[in-house]
Amino acid sequence: SLDSIMDTKIKEALTGLEINPAPAKKISCTSIFNSGRLSSCPAGMVVTSCACGYGCGSWDIQGETTCQCQCSTIDWTTSRCCHLT
Amino acid sequence: SLDSIMDTKIKEALTGLEINPAPAKKISCTSIFNSGRLSSCPAGMVVTSCACGYGCGSWDIQGETTCQCQCSTIDWTTSRCCHLT
Protein backbone atom coordinates (compact mmCIF):
# COMPACT_ATOMS: atom_id res chain seq x y z
CA SER A 1 0.00 0.00 0.00
CA LEU A 2 1.00 3.60 -0.32
CA ASP A 3 1.03 3.79 3.44
CA SER A 4 3.62 1.07 3.89
CA ILE A 5 5.75 2.51 1.08
CA MET A 6 5.89 5.82 2.96
CA ASP A 7 6.81 4.04 6.18
CA THR A 8 9.59 2.16 4.44
CA LYS A 9 10.99 5.27 2.82
CA ILE A 10 11.03 7.18 6.08
CA LYS A 11 12.63 4.31 7.93
CA GLU A 12 15.33 3.96 5.29
CA ALA A 13 16.11 7.66 5.39
CA LEU A 14 16.51 7.59 9.17
CA THR A 15 18.57 4.42 9.23
CA GLY A 16 21.13 6.05 6.99
CA LEU A 17 21.52 8.97 9.35
CA GLU A 18 23.19 7.25 12.27
CA ILE A 19 21.34 9.61 14.55
CA ASN A 20 23.72 9.31 17.49
CA PRO A 21 27.12 8.90 15.89
CA ALA A 22 28.93 10.71 18.69
CA PRO A 23 30.52 8.03 20.89
CA ALA A 24 30.44 8.46 24.65
CA LYS A 25 33.52 10.51 25.43
CA LYS A 26 35.75 9.82 28.39
CA ILE A 27 38.82 11.36 29.95
CA SER A 28 42.13 9.76 29.08
CA CYS A 29 45.40 10.72 30.79
CA THR A 30 49.10 9.97 30.49
CA SER A 31 52.23 11.01 32.39
CA ILE A 32 55.20 12.61 30.66
CA PHE A 33 58.46 12.20 32.58
CA ASN A 34 61.45 14.37 31.83
CA SER A 35 64.81 15.02 33.45
CA GLY A 36 65.31 18.58 34.62
CA ARG A 37 62.70 21.03 35.88
CA LEU A 38 60.44 21.16 32.80
CA SER A 39 58.05 18.63 31.24
CA SER A 40 55.54 19.30 28.47
CA CYS A 41 52.28 17.64 27.50
CA PRO A 42 51.75 16.46 23.90
CA ALA A 43 49.77 18.71 21.59
CA GLY A 44 46.04 18.48 22.20
CA MET A 45 46.37 17.55 25.87
CA VAL A 46 46.03 19.74 28.95
CA VAL A 47 48.12 19.69 32.14
CA THR A 48 46.09 18.63 35.16
CA SER A 49 49.05 18.42 37.57
CA CYS A 50 52.82 18.23 37.93
CA ALA A 51 55.11 16.11 40.10
CA CYS A 52 58.72 16.94 40.95
CA GLY A 53 61.87 15.23 42.13
CA TYR A 54 63.40 15.87 45.57
CA GLY A 55 59.93 15.77 47.14
CA CYS A 56 59.12 19.21 45.77
CA GLY A 57 55.45 20.25 45.65
CA SER A 58 55.97 23.79 44.31
CA TRP A 59 55.29 24.05 40.60
CA ASP A 60 53.61 26.19 38.02
CA ILE A 61 52.47 25.78 34.45
CA GLN A 62 54.18 27.69 31.68
CA GLY A 63 52.29 28.41 28.48
CA GLU A 64 49.42 26.08 29.41
CA THR A 65 51.24 22.84 28.55
CA THR A 66 54.57 22.80 30.40
CA CYS A 67 55.16 21.90 34.04
CA GLN A 68 57.94 23.78 35.81
CA CYS A 69 59.16 22.60 39.20
CA GLN A 70 60.30 25.50 41.35
CA CYS A 71 62.50 24.13 44.13
CA SER A 72 66.17 25.01 43.94
CA THR A 73 67.30 21.46 43.25
CA ILE A 74 65.19 19.38 40.83
CA ASP A 75 66.28 16.26 38.95
CA TRP A 76 63.01 15.25 37.29
CA THR A 77 59.60 16.64 36.41
CA THR A 78 56.46 14.79 35.35
CA SER A 79 53.44 16.41 33.76
CA ARG A 80 50.07 14.70 34.05
CA CYS A 81 48.30 15.23 30.71
CA CYS A 82 44.68 14.57 29.84
CA HIS A 83 42.24 14.91 26.97
CA LEU A 84 38.88 13.60 25.84
CA THR A 85 38.79 10.48 23.71
CA SER B 1 -4.70 15.14 1.43
CA LEU B 2 -1.84 12.83 0.58
CA ASP B 3 0.51 15.72 1.15
CA SER B 4 -0.56 16.29 4.72
CA ILE B 5 -0.48 12.58 5.44
CA MET B 6 3.15 12.50 4.32
CA ASP B 7 3.98 15.48 6.50
CA THR B 8 2.36 13.87 9.51
CA LYS B 9 4.16 10.59 9.00
CA ILE B 10 7.53 12.26 8.69
CA LYS B 11 6.91 14.42 11.72
CA GLU B 12 5.90 11.43 13.81
CA ALA B 13 8.97 9.49 12.77
CA LEU B 14 11.25 12.35 13.77
CA THR B 15 9.51 13.06 17.04
CA GLY B 16 10.23 9.55 18.21
CA LEU B 17 13.93 9.93 17.56
CA GLU B 18 14.85 12.35 20.33
CA ILE B 19 17.46 13.81 18.04
CA ASN B 20 19.74 15.24 20.74
CA PRO B 21 19.44 12.85 23.65
CA ALA B 22 23.04 13.28 24.78
CA PRO B 23 23.02 15.50 27.89
CA ALA B 24 25.73 18.11 28.33
CA LYS B 25 28.63 16.31 29.98
CA LYS B 26 30.78 17.79 32.70
CA ILE B 27 33.84 16.78 34.68
CA SER B 28 33.23 15.40 38.14
CA CYS B 29 36.05 14.66 40.60
CA THR B 30 36.53 13.08 44.00
CA SER B 31 39.49 12.52 46.34
CA ILE B 32 40.42 9.07 47.64
CA PHE B 33 42.47 9.19 50.85
CA ASN B 34 44.43 6.19 52.03
CA SER B 35 47.03 5.51 54.70
CA GLY B 36 50.40 4.42 53.37
CA ARG B 37 52.03 5.35 50.08
CA LEU B 38 49.37 4.07 47.65
CA SER B 39 45.85 5.26 46.81
CA SER B 40 43.69 4.05 43.93
CA CYS B 41 40.86 5.66 41.99
CA PRO B 42 37.54 3.82 41.61
CA ALA B 43 36.93 1.94 38.35
CA GLY B 44 35.98 4.23 35.52
CA MET B 45 37.83 7.25 36.90
CA VAL B 46 41.25 8.63 35.93
CA VAL B 47 43.96 10.03 38.21
CA THR B 48 44.55 13.73 37.60
CA SER B 49 46.93 14.23 40.54
CA CYS B 50 48.26 12.84 43.80
CA ALA B 51 48.97 14.41 47.20
CA CYS B 52 51.25 12.95 49.84
CA GLY B 53 51.87 13.21 53.55
CA TYR B 54 55.06 14.72 55.05
CA GLY B 55 54.91 17.55 52.48
CA CYS B 56 56.10 15.23 49.72
CA GLY B 57 55.53 16.34 46.13
CA SER B 58 57.26 13.41 44.42
CA TRP B 59 54.80 10.83 43.11
CA ASP B 60 54.03 8.67 40.14
CA ILE B 61 51.04 6.75 38.87
CA GLN B 62 51.09 2.97 38.78
CA GLY B 63 48.88 1.14 36.30
CA GLU B 64 46.96 4.30 35.35
CA THR B 65 44.79 4.39 38.47
CA THR B 66 47.04 4.24 41.54
CA CYS B 67 48.98 7.09 43.12
CA GLN B 68 52.33 6.18 44.66
CA CYS B 69 54.11 8.71 46.85
CA GLN B 70 57.88 8.33 46.58
CA CYS B 71 59.46 10.05 49.58
CA SER B 72 61.14 7.78 52.11
CA THR B 73 58.63 8.48 54.84
CA ILE B 74 54.95 8.66 53.85
CA ASP B 75 51.93 8.30 56.13
CA TRP B 76 49.10 9.06 53.71
CA THR B 77 48.36 9.32 49.99
CA THR B 78 45.40 10.90 48.25
CA SER B 79 44.48 10.33 44.62
CA ARG B 80 42.41 12.95 42.81
CA CYS B 81 40.03 11.05 40.55
CA CYS B 82 37.84 12.43 37.75
CA HIS B 83 35.43 11.25 35.09
CA LEU B 84 32.73 12.62 32.85
CA THR B 85 29.14 12.61 34.09
Place this chain on the structure above:
Amino acid sequence: SLDSIMDTKIKEALTGLEINPAPAKKISCTSIFNSGRLSSCPAGMVVTSCACGYGCGSWDIQGETTCQCQCSTIDWTTSRCCHLT
Protein backbone atom coordinates in the same frame (compact mmCIF):
# COMPACT_ATOMS: atom_id res chain seq x y z
CA SER C 1 6.20 11.18 -9.51
CA LEU C 2 4.79 10.44 -6.09
CA ASP C 3 7.99 8.59 -5.28
CA SER C 4 10.22 11.60 -5.85
CA ILE C 5 7.84 13.86 -3.95
CA MET C 6 8.18 11.56 -0.96
CA ASP C 7 11.95 11.58 -1.25
CA THR C 8 12.05 15.37 -1.40
CA LYS C 9 9.79 15.75 1.61
CA ILE C 10 11.85 13.38 3.71
CA LYS C 11 15.09 15.02 2.68
CA GLU C 12 13.77 18.47 3.55
CA ALA C 13 12.58 17.34 6.94
CA LEU C 14 15.98 15.88 7.78
CA THR C 15 17.96 18.84 6.49
CA GLY C 16 16.16 21.10 8.94
CA LEU C 17 17.20 18.94 11.86
CA GLU C 18 20.92 19.67 12.05
CA ILE C 19 21.45 16.14 13.23
CA ASN C 20 24.82 16.68 14.92
CA PRO C 21 24.67 20.16 16.43
CA ALA C 22 26.76 19.26 19.49
CA PRO C 23 30.29 20.64 18.98
CA ALA C 24 33.24 18.49 19.91
CA LYS C 25 33.99 19.21 23.57
CA LYS C 26 37.47 19.48 25.01
CA ILE C 27 39.04 19.99 28.41
CA SER C 28 40.14 23.51 29.24
CA CYS C 29 42.16 24.37 32.37
CA THR C 30 43.44 27.42 34.18
CA SER C 31 45.53 28.04 37.31
CA ILE C 32 44.32 30.25 40.16
CA PHE C 33 47.15 31.62 42.29
CA ASN C 34 46.49 33.03 45.73
CA SER C 35 48.60 34.13 48.67
CA GLY C 36 48.07 32.08 51.83
CA ARG C 37 47.10 28.43 52.12
CA LEU C 38 43.79 28.50 50.25
CA SER C 39 42.91 28.94 46.57
CA SER C 40 39.51 28.41 44.97
CA CYS C 41 38.43 27.52 41.46
CA PRO C 42 35.85 29.67 39.66
CA ALA C 43 32.24 28.46 39.64
CA GLY C 44 31.65 25.70 37.12
CA MET C 45 35.22 24.39 37.27
CA VAL C 46 36.63 21.41 39.16
CA VAL C 47 39.96 21.15 41.01
CA THR C 48 42.30 18.62 39.39
CA SER C 49 45.34 19.45 41.55
CA CYS C 50 46.93 21.93 43.93
CA ALA C 51 50.45 23.36 44.21
CA CYS C 52 51.91 24.96 47.31
CA GLY C 53 54.71 27.30 48.31
CA TYR C 54 57.74 26.15 50.35
CA GLY C 55 57.98 22.97 48.27
CA CYS C 56 54.98 21.50 50.05
CA GLY C 57 53.20 18.56 48.38
CA SER C 58 50.64 17.92 51.12
CA TRP C 59 47.23 19.33 50.29
CA ASP C 60 43.54 18.55 50.34
CA ILE C 61 40.44 19.92 48.72
CA GLN C 62 37.80 21.66 50.82
CA GLY C 63 34.23 21.74 49.60
CA GLU C 64 35.14 20.40 46.16
CA THR C 65 36.53 23.69 44.81
CA THR C 66 39.16 24.98 47.24
CA CYS C 67 42.78 23.87 47.54
CA GLN C 68 44.25 23.89 51.04
CA CYS C 69 47.99 23.45 51.50
CA GLN C 70 48.77 21.67 54.75
CA CYS C 71 52.42 22.33 55.61
CA SER C 72 53.03 24.52 58.64
CA THR C 73 54.50 27.40 56.63
CA ILE C 74 52.77 28.27 53.35
CA ASP C 75 53.03 31.54 51.44
CA TRP C 76 51.08 30.69 48.29
CA THR C 77 48.59 28.17 46.94
CA THR C 78 47.58 27.50 43.36
CA SER C 79 44.53 25.50 42.32
CA ARG C 80 44.48 23.85 38.90
CA CYS C 81 40.93 24.23 37.59
CA CYS C 82 39.34 22.51 34.58
CA HIS C 83 36.02 22.24 32.79
CA LEU C 84 34.62 21.18 29.44
CA THR C 85 34.28 23.77 26.72
